[in-house]
Each structure stands twice: as structure tokens, then as C-alpha cells.
Amino acid sequence: MKEPVFSRILKYMLYAAFVVGLVGAATLPFTIDRFFFIFRTAASLMPGYRAAILPFLMAVAVPCLWVVLEMIFMLNTIPAQPFVMRNVKALYRIGVIFFVLAAAFFLWCIFYYFSIVIFAGGFLVVGSGLFAFTLSELIRAAVVLRTENELTI
Amino acid sequence: MIIINLDVMMAKRKIGLAELAERIDLTQANLSILKNGKGKAIRFSTLNRLCSELNCQPGDILEFKEDSK
Structure with missing residues (x-):
């Protein structure tokens, strides 16, 4: 199967997102003070904010990077055979990651600081998780159909 | 359940897998899948x-x- 142009562009975008995300996450403790005005303001108003936000952001960054990596691996299967169980499991893992992220957002709002943006973002992430689970089931059905088709002589 | 008796017919007609596959324009692998009853449909x-x-x-x-049962 020839790889579609959009698929290739998407792959490069994901590579770029992964690299930027990795560098950003790694340098966050050093850059957050310098580049984010809102952070400095919040840190000056709320004691202990820096100690709470940095681990939270790092904890959120790692699963996000994992999701991007899984998407890259899935896109790499497109030229050969995209309907494989590996992609079904990858989408399932992405769904689980999104639910874990949503839980982290809600816990932040409940136990530290209630931010309407983070709270609403939690629901958005839950929706993304449900979407990933739905896609996982769809691809699973496609795998079954493909296997049956291959065994139709 | 559907049973494939292709091997019986091949033995009766004294034709091998490779020759039959070539005659009916099918790969040996696919014909073997059919012969062994592993195919899902024909x-x-x-x-x-x-x-x-x-x-x-x-x-x-x-x-x-x-x-x-």
C-alpha cells in the first residue's frame, strides 16, 4: 500500500511534536521561571505552587509523549499492514493513558487548586479516551475482517 | 460444519498440489490452506x-x- 501524503505529513508533525515535547519536558524546571509570566505570578501569590506544579507537569508530559510515540508506531504500519492487533492494543493503551491523565487533572482540582480550565480539560481528556477506546474496537473488527478475507480462497 | 475433501479428489485424479495450483492460478500456500480446511470461505x-x-x-x-455437541 502506498503511504498517503497526509499520512507522511502527519508522521513528520508527530516526530516534531515528540522532539519538542521531550526537550520541553526535560528543560521545564529551568525554563518555566524565565518564559512563563503566568507561572511567576502564580508562584508569587501561592506558596508551594512551584513545588506542586512542576511534578504535575512532568507527570502529565510523560504520558503525553508516550501517546505521541504510540501514534508514530501506528502510522509506520500504514504502508504495510495497518489492521494488526498491535494497533488495537496501542489504541487501548492510549485510551487508558487519557483516563489516567483525566484522573490527574481532577485530583489536581480537588486536592490542590480548582482551575476551571483544568477541570474542563479533564472532561475533554475523558472524551479523547473514549474516542481511543472506540477506535480500538473498530480496528479490532477490521483485523477480524482482514483475517477472514485473507482466508477466503 | 463444511469439510473439504480436496485431498481425496486430488488423489483420485492423481494430481499434486503444485500442479493443481498452477492449473487453477492459485498459490500453493492458498491451495494448501484450502486443502487443510483452514480457509474461512471459498x-x-x-x-x-x-x-x-x-x-x-x-x-x-x-x-x-x-x-x-
Whole structure:
């Protein structure tokens, strides 16, 4: 199967997102003070904010990077055979990651600081998780159909 | 359950897997899948070519057996 142009562009975008995300996450403790005005303001108003936000952001960054990596691996299967169980499991893992992220957002709002943006973002992430689970089931059905088709002589 | 008796017909007509596969324009691997009963479905075109080459009826190749419960 020839790889579609959009698929290739998407792959490069994901590579770029992964690299930027990795560098950003790694340098966050050093850059957050310098580049984010809102952070400095919040840190000056709320004691202990820096100690709470940095681990939270790092904890959120790692699963996000994992999701991007899984998407890259899935896109790499497109030229050969995209309907494989590996992609079904990858989408399932992405769904689980999104639910874990949503839980982290809600816990932040409940136990530290209630931010309407983070709270609403939690629901958005839950929706993304449900979407990933739905896609996982769809691809699973496609795998079954493909296997049956291959065994139709 | 449907039983494939292709090996029986091939033995009766004294034709090997490689030769039959070449005659009906099928790969040996696919014909082997059919012969061993691992196929999920068979196309009418394939059945047509098999019956033509083996000079038989579809019922000679396909047999129905009740599933043992």
C-alpha cells in the first residue's frame, strides 16, 4: 500500500511534536521561571505552587509523549499492514493513558487548586479516551475482517 | 460444519498440489490452506476452476457434517 501524503505529513508533525515535547519536558524546571509570566505570578501569590506544579507537569508530559510515540508506531504500519492487533492494543493503551491523565487533572482540582480550565480539560481528556477506546474496537473488527478475507480462497 | 475433501479428489485424479495450483492460478500456500480446511470461505470462481480441473461436482469437494455437541 502506498503511504498517503497526509499520512507522511502527519508522521513528520508527530516526530516534531515528540522532539519538542521531550526537550520541553526535560528543560521545564529551568525554563518555566524565565518564559512563563503566568507561572511567576502564580508562584508569587501561592506558596508551594512551584513545588506542586512542576511534578504535575512532568507527570502529565510523560504520558503525553508516550501517546505521541504510540501514534508514530501506528502510522509506520500504514504502508504495510495497518489492521494488526498491535494497533488495537496501542489504541487501548492510549485510551487508558487519557483516563489516567483525566484522573490527574481532577485530583489536581480537588486536592490542590480548582482551575476551571483544568477541570474542563479533564472532561475533554475523558472524551479523547473514549474516542481511543472506540477506535480500538473498530480496528479490532477490521483485523477480524482482514483475517477472514485473507482466508477466503 | 463444511469439510473439504480436496485431498481425496486430488488423489483420485492423481494430481499434486503444485500442479493443481498452477492449473487453477492459485498459490500453493492458498491451495494448501484450502486443502487443510483452514480457509474461512471459498470464492465461486475458485470452486469453478477446481471443479473444471478435477472434473467433478462441488459436492465431491465440499461435504456437510453435523457439528458434534
